[in-house]
Amino acid sequence: MTAGYTARELMVAAAAREIRDGERVFVGMRLPILAFALAKRTHAPGAIGLFENGLVRDTSADEMLFTMSDPPNVPGALWCTSTGNIMGLLEQGLVDLGFIGGAEVDRYGNLNTSYIGEPRRPRVKLPGSGGGADIASLARRFVIIMPQETHRFVERVGYITSPGHGDGPGWRERVGLPGGGPSALITTLGVFRFDERTREALLASYHPGQSVDTVRAATGWRLRAAPDVHETPAPSDGELALVRACDPRGFWTR
Amino acid sequence: MREAIARFVTDGVSVCLGTALEAAIPFAAGHEIVRQGKRDLTLIGPISDMLFDQLIGAGSVRRVVAAWVGNVSAGLGHSYRRATERGQPSPVAVADHSNLTLSLALLAGSLGVPYIPTHSLLGSDIPAAHDGFERGADPWSGAPLLLVSAIRPDVTIVHVQRADAEGHCHAWGPLGVTREAALAAKQVIVVAEEIWPAARILADPNLVLVPAFKVAAVVHEPWGALPSPLQGCYARDHDLFTSYHDESRTQDGFRAWLDRWVLGVGDWPSFLKLLGPERLDRLRARRHLPSEPLDYGA
Numbered sequence: 001m002t003a004g005y006t007a008r009e010l011m012v013a014a015a016a017r018e019i020r021d022g023e024r025v026f027v028g029m030r031l032p033i034l035a036f037a038l039a040k041r042t043h044a045p046g047a048i049g050l051f052e053n054g055l056v057r058d059t060s061a062d063e064m065l066f067t068m069s070d071p072p073n074v075p076g077a078l079w080c081t082s083t084g085n086i087m088g089l090l091e092q093g094l095v096d097l098g099f100i101g102g103a104e105v106d107r108y109g110n111l112n113t114s115y116i117g118e119p120r121r122p123r124v125k126l127p128g129s130g131g132g133a134d135i136a137s138l139a140r141r142f143v144i145i146m147p148q149e150t151h152r153f154v155e156r157v158g159y160i161t162s163p164g165h166g167d168g169p170g171w172r173e174r175v176g177l178p179g180g181g182p183s184a185l186i187t188t189l190g191v192f193r194f195d196e197r198t199r200e201a202l203l204a205s206y207h208p209g210q211s212v213d214t215v216r217a218a219t220g221w222r223l224r225a226a227p228d229v230h231e232t233p234a235p236s237d238g239e240l241a242l243v244r245a246c247d248p249r250g251f252w253t254r
Numbered sequence: 255m256r257e258a259i260a261r262f263v264t265d266g267v268s269v270c271l272g273t274a275l276e277a278a279i280p281f282a283a284g285h286e287i288v289r290q291g292k293r294d295l296t297l298i299g300p301i302s303d304m305l306f307d308q309l310i311g312a313g314s315v316r317r318v319v320a321a322w323v324g325n326v327s328a329g330l331g332h333s334y335r336r337a338t339e340r341g342q343p344s345p346v347a348v349a350d351h352s353n354l355t356l357s358l359a360l361l362a363g364s365l366g367v368p369y370i371p372t373h374s375l376l377g378s379d380i381p382a383a384h385d386g387f388e389r390g391a392d393p394w395s396g397a398p399l400l401l402v403s404a405i406r407p408d409v410t411i412v413h414v415q416r417a418d419a420e421g422h423c424h425a426w427g428p429l430g431v432t433r434e435a436a437l438a439a440k441q442v443i444v445v446a447e448e449i450w451p452a453a454r455i456l457a458d459p460n461l462v463l464v465p466a467f468k469v470a471a472v473v474h475e476p477w478g479a480l481p482s483p484l485q486g487c488y489a490r491d492h493d494l495f496t497s498y499h500d501e502s503r504t505q506d507g508f509r510a511w512l513d514r515w516v517l518g519v520g521d522w523p524s525f526l527k528l529l530g531p532e533r534l535d536r537l538r539a540r541r542h543l544p545s546e547p548l549d550y551g552a
Contacts, residue, residue, distance in 0.1 A: 029326070053275040066326075069275050069428055070277075070489065070490055071486070073428075080426070080429075083275070084358070087357060114380070122339055129351070130301050131321070134375075163375075175377035177373065
């Protein structure tokens with residue numbers, strides 16, 4: 001890696017920057033666990049993490065986690081309870097930010113993690129929602145993290161597992177969704193943000209080594225760039241050191 | 255274990271397992287279900303991880319009601335894909351849920367009410383696909399709601415740290431939907447790491463999962479949640495999840511895995527012997543963090 005960091009390390013740093021100090025964050029698994037740890041150690045020491053298996057923490061675990069339910073995620077927890085109790089906080093509107101991933105995303109931030117092809121006889125059966133659709137429905141805002149490939153970044157997903165902005169402005173209000181919808185989409189190539197007016201994903205920044213054109217070429221819809229599109233800030237040495245301390249074997253980020 | 259599965263998990267019943275998400279998954283019970291060649295089961299669970307994939311690949315399953323089916327360490331479940339995409343070894347129907355709606359369905363079952371409303375999944379394509387949901391509206395404001403139909407599993411299987419012979423049990427760590435699933439079930443099979451005298455379990459009645467009259471069988475099966483972790487007892491055996499993922503890529507590979515780890519061993523202690531004592535030792539919890547005892551004095 002000539003840049004001195006991997007795409008995933010950059011994604012973790014970008015995801016951490018989405019977390020504001022003091023926010024309640026639905027952490028989930030994989031890269032967001034690292035993003036939460038990084039944010040806690042840098043600009044958002046007051047952030048609180050919620051896990052859908054039933055945990056609330058204000059520190060990150062002191063050992064590497066393969067899953068949120070690994071025993072090291074419990075020591076130091078503020079609360080250890082049920083899925084229903086955690087999800088209830090989400091439905092009350094008490095969770096500021098959630099992270100989710102997907103297999104397919106479209107220009108309005110709708111995600112498919114269920115079926116490629118006809119659901120009754122799918123070409124690919126994906127694992128499903130988990131808690132993703134709940135976060136997408138109910139969190140005050142959510143951030144999508146996924147690797148960018150043209151065939152996964154489509155004009156319209158064939159199946160909405162986790163609702164984004166539907167078909168555009170006013171859709172979420174119309175169907176009755178309380179949460180604010182997707183606010184950012186962090187990929188291996190750039191960061192997209194959702195236009196306040198049209199609700200479509202615009203390219204906000206391209207990662208170092210990329211350009212508006214290279215990101216556009218890997219996007220399956222006619223991608224527009226935000227007026228102030230710029231290069232994504234590279235992770236600092238300090239950020240990289242913290243990410244690597246949390247993932248010493250590079251299990252998630254190499 | 256043999257008797258509990260033979261008596262209570264009969265062909266065609268609905269079985270809820272994997273209720274604490276990635277932890278405390280009753281793998282020992284699941285492998286016994288496979289060995290006994292059970293058929294036409296409906297599996298119910300939130301994030302059901304690799305055990306559902308194994309039961310599906312073994313041909314024990316006709317229907318899945320779940321929020322997520324795969325392999326948390328590795329992603330997709332190959333057997334699940336073969337069954338849903340190509341009907342191999344037998345077709346499996348899927349009723350998708352989210353973690354919240356599955357939790358609410360079991361809560362409704364536990365409360366004895368027909369449904370519970372939520373705002374989740376409005377605008378998602380999940381509800382339209384099966385009969386577990388109906389569109390509804392708040393009778394006061396008229397705002398749209400999703401009505402989640404109650405689920406009452408025939409059997410819920412839980413793996414816990416300790417139980418008495420009557421079925422009172424203590425479960426701790428993140429519980430996922432465990433309590434709702436046990437309360438909603440017609441019958442519960444409790445699989446426990448340790449069997450304790452009733453007086454010592456009942457010394458902390460707040461920690462008892464469900465009343466023992468819900469429990470049909472208590473099984474003593476140490477390490478019975480492996481390769482999933484159990485709080486205070488052992489860690490996740492991540493390597494077993496990834497090696498299963500690699501080896502189950504083809505139907506033949508899956509059968510070979512099953513022959514070796516499930517059908518080729520008569521019971522759970524033989525499975526543990528195959529894993530080897532060094533591996534168990536590596537997974538055993540090292541850092542013990544007991545809580546303070548409570549004073550239940552009157």
